[in-house]
Amino acid sequence: MPLHSVSVAGVVVRDDGRVLAIRRADNGTWEPPGGVLELDERPEDGAVREVLEETGIRVSVERLTGVYKNMSRGVVALVFRCRPLDGVERTSAESMAVEWLTPEEVEQRMREVYAVRVLDALDSTFAPHLRAHDGHHLLETA
Numbered sequence: 795m796p797l798h799s800v801s802v803a804g805v806v807v808r809d810d811g812r813v814l815a816i817r818r819a820d821n822g823t824w825e826p827p828g829g830v831l832e833l834d835e836r837p838e839d840g841a842v843r844e845v846l847e848e849t850g851i852r853v854s855v856e857r858l859t860g861v862y863k864n865m866s867r868g869v870v871a872l873v874f875r876c877r878p879l880d881g882v883e884r885t886s887a888e889s890m891a892v893e894w895l896t897p898e899e900v901e902q903r904m905r906e907v908y909a910v911r912v913l914d915a916l917d918s919t920f921a922p923h924l925r926a927h928d929g930h931h932l933l934e935t936a
Contacts, residue, residue: 799869802837803828804845804876805915806853813900813912814878816848817891824903826873826912827889841874849892850884853877859915860923862907867929875915906931 803826806814816827827848831840838855845853853876862871883892895903900912907927914923926933 797868799867800831800837801828801869801871802831802840802844803871803873803911804841804853804855805859805873805912806845806849806851806876806878807916808878808894811916812894812896813916814845814849814851814883815893815895815900815904815912816885816889817893819885819888819890822890823905823908824895824900825908826915828871828873829888831872837872838874841872841876845876846881848886848889849881850886851881852879854879857920858922859917860911860925862911863926864907864929865926865933871911873911873915 805826815824817824827845829844831837841855842853845851856875856877859875860873885892897916900909910932
């Protein structure tokens, strides 16, 4: 029986509408901060931990905004909209850059599968989005 991996990400939105993003150290792509959920960790706590570890920003979770499955790798990502509480932006072993991007910059810099997570979190709809992708592009819904 195949196993799935669960990851979490935080879309951190400032009052001016800018979104916290990292440029990953391993592959240079821009993404919302996040990573693999620990076995003994609640999803919201994992998102808070990952954002702090990768960016230096402490956040509070507002709500789940999407569930995304990478069909080729079996990774399910839970994405939470967060608000910044305090901290100073800094890079980590996992991030070569940390910046606050506008929604337009998100669309320009991030791959479709990551940009959609941010844009879904900025959407005023309160129901979480459910999407599948192949690692690069969204897949059509059935």
